[in-house]
Amino acid sequence: MLVLAFLAGVGVGAAALAAYGRLGGAAGLGTTGAPESAAAAAELPAPSFAPLMGPALDDVVLTVVGHRMRTPLTNIIGYAELLQEDAVFLEQTDFIPDLVRIRRSGEHLLALVDDVMELTSIAAGRVELRVERIVLSDLFERVREALAPLLRRTLVELDLRDGAVDALHTDGERLERALRAGLRHVVALAGQGGVRCEARRSDDGGVIIALSVSGVRLTAAQREALLVDMSQPMVAVDATEPVGLGLVLCAELASVLGGELRVGPADQALRIEISVVDRRA
């Protein structure tokens, strides 16, 4: 019933809800006990729809719930920012720290929704790679622009270097998402230091993008913990920074792109490498 109420709240269609009702409805029909209800039920025509299960359910989650969840979240973030501006204008700055917390929590939740949607899509096997020629410097600029609010807030300097890699053939949007997810996490680990993102060719012709933070060293235990639970920034500037699923999603997307994610050795400057296949061939 909770699922029904939730889906009704986010606007899932009547047919889909009816299908849900049929899935869990046997006990409900049995408890009415009214003879006229049983008679009415007996006259109902055969269902003209299939129960919403498996891939169809995945479609609802991915295409309806995800987008419907984004809208109220963007409203929460937007109104929190609007109220922040009002507080400055009205010289009632005591409210600002709480408004900042509301906004950042909204951003964090939105990042999680976006990442969960992407992860759900991968888990459902709905990944269709759209391979195209990607100019790495252009992709880095889009990543910098997307992360601009986070960088401004954390005062982290992001140094993006395409190195000797001019271009590669891969799914550009997924590589961009992988970098955004990885960098969100690494920026949260970096404190107010600097993050370098540098690309190079691997021996097998692929591309490795290394994210490194000079001011952070992981102990062996911390490195192990990071590998076990990549969704938790351990040395975060602020617990409400919108890390989303961070390295979890980054690792999954790297895998989708034919590569992997590696964490550098302990007791050295934190280094995370994302490898991807160049599908030029």
Add this chain to the structure above:
Amino acid sequence: MAETVLLVEDNEMNRDMLSRRLRRRGYEVLMAVDGQQGVDMARKHLPALILMDLSLPVIDGWEATRLLKADAATKQILVIALTAHAMRGDRERALQAGADDYDTKPVDLDRLLGKMERLLGTSET
């Protein structure tokens, strides 16, 4: 003189908050609630710039942008498409439809204002 911006957005709260923030920064803001109304208002008022949501009723933001850019009377109006991060391919489709730039929702106002000022040539820097 204040620049006139047409905000085409079907979500009432998005319209309200973005229009209030833009007016506070000196823009005159007109609003449309669907793609067709956006095209009609653009033809009537000839704003300097349009902020165009893409997922709109009646006609969507891509089609509205195509119509405006194909019309000699409105093709000079600058269009910034507003897309969602989660919507794969929106950005490319918006640029193909003729949008001059794009930005993502939720809007980061500093970033959006930077793009608007750059297109309008009103940046002080």
